[in-house]
Amino acid sequence: MERFARLLDRLAFTPQRTGKLALLRAHFADTPDPERGLALAALTGALSFKSVKAGVIRELASQRSDPVLFALSYDFVGDLAETTALIWPVRPGANREPDLAEVIEGLQSATRASAPGLIEAWLDALDPAGRWALLKLVTGGLRVGVSARLAKTALAEFGGVHVHEIEALWHGLSPPYEALFAWLEGRADKPVSAARAPFRPVMLSHGVAPRDLDALAPSDMQAEWKWDGVRVQAVSEAGVRRLYTRTGDDISHAFPDVIAALDFEGALDGELLVRAAGGAPAPFSDLQQRLNRKTVSKAQMTRHPAFIRAYDLLVAGDADLRARSLAERRARLTEFIAPMDPERLDLSEVIAFDSWEALDALRADPPHAHAEGVMIKRLASPYLPGRPRGEWFKWKREPFTIDAVLMYAQRGHGKRSGLYSDFTFGVWRREDGGEALTPVGKAYFGFTDAELKQLDAYVRANATERFGPVRAVRAGPGQGLVLEIAFEGLNRSARHKSGVAMRFPRIKRIRWDKPAAEADRLETLEALLG
Template identity: 65%
Template sequence: MDRFADLLDTLAFTPSRNAKLTLLADYLRRVPDPERGYALAALARDLDIPAVKPAQLRELIGARMDAELFAYSYDYVGDLAETIALAWPERASIPSRNDAPGVAEVVETLQAASRREGPALVEAWLDRLDPPGRYALLKLVTGGFRMGLSARLIKQALAGFGQVEVNEIEELWHGLAPPYLDLFAWLEGTGDKPVNAAAAPFRPVMLSHAIDEADFERLDPADFAAEWKWDGIRVQAVSERGINRLYTRTGDDISASFPDLVDAIAFDGALDGELLVARPGEGGVETGSFSDLQQRLNRKTVTAKQVREHPAFFRAYDILQDGREDLRALPFIARRARLDAFVAGLDPARFDCSPLLDFADWDELARLRADPPFAVIEGVMIKRKAAPYLPGRPKGEWFKWKRDPFLIDAVLMYAQRGHGKRSGYYSDYTFGVWREPGELVPVGKAYFGFTDEELLKIDKYVRDNTIERFGPVRSVRAGPDKGLVFEVAFEGINRSSRHKSGVAMRFPRISRLRWDKPPAEADRLETLERMIDGED
């Protein structure tokens, strides 16, 4: 456990992506099987330990310290595992790392344990560990790592460790299981490459670059096709040997969250496209907002009502596999012709194609981008007609040209501590705009877009101007004459019955701090409502 604890501690204070990759690769070289495999699975959120749940951990610490004191501590620290690790009473003798359980011992013991046995095992281990070890144990058990580790970054670390292409790892991943003994044998040159035995595997996606003015000067519009950029989430629908799966762009299997769409996959192949909420209407498919889609995201189970009110829909824009034929080496324009014919045979209540746009030059495409027909469109995609489907982000093949963000001035209303390295700072902000008669109503939340130096200034402002506390949340002084104004950028806005203001923003972030602007001059709710009306 000590090596895993050291890794977590170092990763938490390593902001650089490349440095994280180096740390992970070094850990994989130094640590033997099966410990490294279980640690990797935990970091990738692919480790399932049902014998212990967070509520049981709360009960354990509740028996060791005053409940109110723990509540105050948890409020300050902001992370359950870290709070318990720091607050857990030490034994009379100082724990020795020689007494620490190993990662493999913990995982294999808990996976064989019942829900009744699991907490007692964890309690005994906590007594044997020092604070870093306790933190590593609890994170291993519960997951929830907050240190900038995506599933793709972990796969890139594996690829660097074994000197292979990351797409080779991605195509194998869903056929593997912890502790990945065959995978490590192949990467170290002592075994054959594992055969992906999983049906309907994920295929690494092709990504785009943001386009800029210089690109337009060197690109010939005749060489490119364009289509709308839809405001949903990028997914891959795959079916093989009777198995249907739905993956995110990073390869996470989200099939269980969208059973209505997965059940409608009546084909043998792999499609790339956008997950939306939509239903057929009199004028064609009526596409919902991203707020509608959020009602279905990140749910392990869904109710019949959720499926009925927010039906999942797949808008296709590429085909990777048709039956057993791999189409990725074909030019985009040839794949597109195959896609149109393929989707024509699917259920129109669940599948359609993203239409190609007719344009003669970049100016004409700019006019289309500036006036899209639907609010759920956030820009255009520009794709080279001759481009094969290449994993990663190849240069010069696909471009995204998003609409300019919306900007408003809003007033800080509430603040909450962040997580990880921000756990000691108020870094999550709720902001509002004015509504008659002189009332601030919250319209969004943001936790990025500012520098570390600006974070320190906002944190001090929050502490100096707190007027009420609601658990971990602080209410901040905000009136016409006193308050902190944020310039907020966001990608879109929709009506929402779930919010007091009646509106919901898409991807809000702090664009800049307006220390110079009186709160009374911040925007009004009517301004946001006009933005919606302008998009409809």
């Protein structure tokens, strides 16, 4: 566990992407099998331990320390693994320190009855850093700023291959990936993927500014709406059906209704959306009700029926179309999905335009409520993995902004655990004959480290009430901190008192200069809903 703990600790306190990649490459080079492969599995989310829940950790920590002291410490630190690792009292004569393979094997074979005893013995044998790494592994919430894509990128750099090769193999591999490491080190041939209905690395776009369009001829391009959903790849081959995200994560289990409709042989690219009652795409918040679920009920599928809006065809039957032009692939796609259920699979609309000015007008004010802008694609473009230059572009509409008042704050996690970094904000509304603030969103990014320290100091100096780890902040017409909030869209929400929910809110600017009474009103947001 020592190597793994040291890796997690250094990753948590290395903010730069290049620094994290260097740490991962060094770990793969210096750590033997199977430990490096197990670390890779942990970082990519390939491990899960059903026998242990967070409640087990809290119970163990409360038994081995004063429960009141533990509760106060947890409230201050804000992270269960870190609190337990620091407060845990070690028993003299504890067992030897376990290695990572021993821990993972033990957890995978443990029952709910035996798991607490195993964890307690390991906690006794480890130092604080090892205890923290163990608990992060057990709970599955590493929170060290490493996505599965970043870990795969580091793996590709370690072996001197392209990350697309890793992605194409990934679903046919399993921990501890010894055959994969042998190939990357030149000790064996490239593994043959055993995956059925495999993932194909996706083609991505570049953001476009108006000046970039000068080099593009409208007649050479195809424009489509950019939808507020999740990019997916739907694959149905040899009786196996899969639904992948753009990073290759298999989300088939959460969308059995979509999987059942993939009545074809091939692979297509599109946007996963939920259909509203009138047939149009529903807001992203409806799709979120289906995402990240291990199982989905019939009621959820009925309330939030999912479908794919297809915009590219990668494989049709035995024919791989990726080397052909977008124009040819689009023609084949139109024929390919024609016989399929339009409620589950429909065709992305091609936007007619004859000038960039005309397309700009549509982009800025799309006729569809949940279109984020437009996609512009070169008609001659093949389907190339990664983000090739000069082929596909996204032209998003400008984000919305409002001025809101800081109402509540909560400490963050990891390196932010000692700072108030999660901020709830509100706008004014008429209530009980007077003016009152109503919460409309929560943001935890958009500010610099220096601004975070300023916000933290403001919260501590102006806290008025305490609700567990949350602090209410002094806010009223005569006093309060105004935050300029940027967000991508707005949805109606019965779960929020305000009746609205923001899409991707972030703090754009701290308005130290603006009186709280001049912040926006709820009517401003309601007007955006139409």
